[in-house]
Structure formats: structure tokens, C-alpha cells
Amino acid sequence: MKTLRPIRLNQLKIEAKLLHKALKTDFVNTASRYLAHPLFSDLTFSELQNKLPQLQLKHAYFIIAHEYGFKRWEDLKSEVVKNDLLFRSNGVGFIYKWFKTYPETLNYHKQHGGYLLQFWKDYVICGHEYIQILGLDQYPKLWQDIGYNWVEPLNATAYQQLYKKALLLYTSL
Numbered sequence: 001m002k003t004l005r006p007i008r009l010n011q012l013k014i015e016a017k018l019l020h021k022a023l024k025t026d027f028v029n030t031a032s033r034y035l036a037h038p039l040f041s042d043l044t045f046s047e048l049q050n051k052l053p054q055l056q057l058k059h060a061y062f063i064i065a066h067e068y069g070f071k072r073w074e075d076l077k078s079e080v081v082k083n084d085l086l087f088r089s090n091g092v093g094f095i096y097k098w099f100k101t102y103p104e105t106l107n108y109h110k111q112h113g114g115y116l117l118q119f120w121k122d123y124v125i126c127g128h129e130y131i132q133i134l135g136l137d138q139y140p141k142l143w144q145d146i147g148y149n150w151v152e153p154l155n156a157t158a159y160q161q162l163y164k165k166a167l168l169l170y171t172s173l
Helices: 008-025 026-035 047-052 057-067 073-084 090-094 103-110 128-134 140-145 156-170
Strands: 095-099 116-119 122-128
Touching: 008 057, 026 047, 026 057, 026 122, 057 073, 073 116, 073 122, 073 156, 090 095, 090 128, 095 103, 103 116, 103 122, 116 128, 122 128, 140 156
Parallel strands: none
Antiparallel strands: 095 122, 116 122
8 A cells, every 4th residue: 555645636646647548558567456446356357458448537546546545536635635735835935934743833823923734744834925825815814713723723614714715726726
């Protein structure tokens, strides 16, 4: 099983497209990945080869999800989006502090302010400039309502509204 490390959703989609293409161009080396998936595990190599015309890109998504330990592509996608939603490499220069633990991040946040965000297993404090890069600077009331804390928002309704806006922006990348 592959370990899910920080990755962009688009990278996983490309991985699935390459797998789907490889199934048709290099069946011998790719078939084992399909046969390891519960959806195809009861098939023989020959039976899978006979099904080749029926296999679609969606099946490659199933395989990729399974290889990362998820039952469905939607579950893998949701996990990646949740963890990657607020990361923009072009904004790293606007990150004030980077932390490995939430308690120390929260302590810094209480003392110095800023916006408390999470990328995968890392926590950061950033300024308004980074929020502008995210395209979420037009919602100051929502940020205020959540206490500028994405990890433990003070107001669940405000957080959900902000999350939906962030999700729309992320999926348009």
C-alpha cells in the first residue's frame, strides 16, 4: 500500500490517467495492479484482458484509491482536498511561522495573531497576504467569526461557508 503524502489532487488524477493508458499500452505490467483490487480480484489475467475494452478511467481511479488504502476514489479525493485545500506554493513567502504541533501553533496564534491554517500534518500562521492569494480575503466577517482559526473554528456555520468558498477556489486550480 502506498503512503499518502502531501499531493495535489491534480497529480492523483494524472496518476490515474497514466495508469489507464498503461493498461492499454503495457497490459502485462499493469494488470497486477488491477487484479489486486477487490473489484477485479476474482478475475484471472486472461479474464481481465478480455474485459480490457470495457475498462474505463473510473476504474483506474478505483485502483489508485485502493493503493492508497481507500475504499473509494471519493474518499481519497475528500482526504486530499481537506489536507491540501489551503496550500499554495506561490504564497509560502507569506507564511510567518510553520509548526509541527497544533498546541504550539495555537499558543503562537494567541500571542501574535494572524491566520491559523493547516496543510496536511503541518500548521502555519500566515498574514492577510496569504489569504489574498487563496482568494478568501473578501470574507473578513467569516474569518472573524471562526476566530481566524481554520483548525478549531469558533463558529461551525461560518467555517462551513468559508470551507465551501475555499473548495470552489481549489477545484478551479
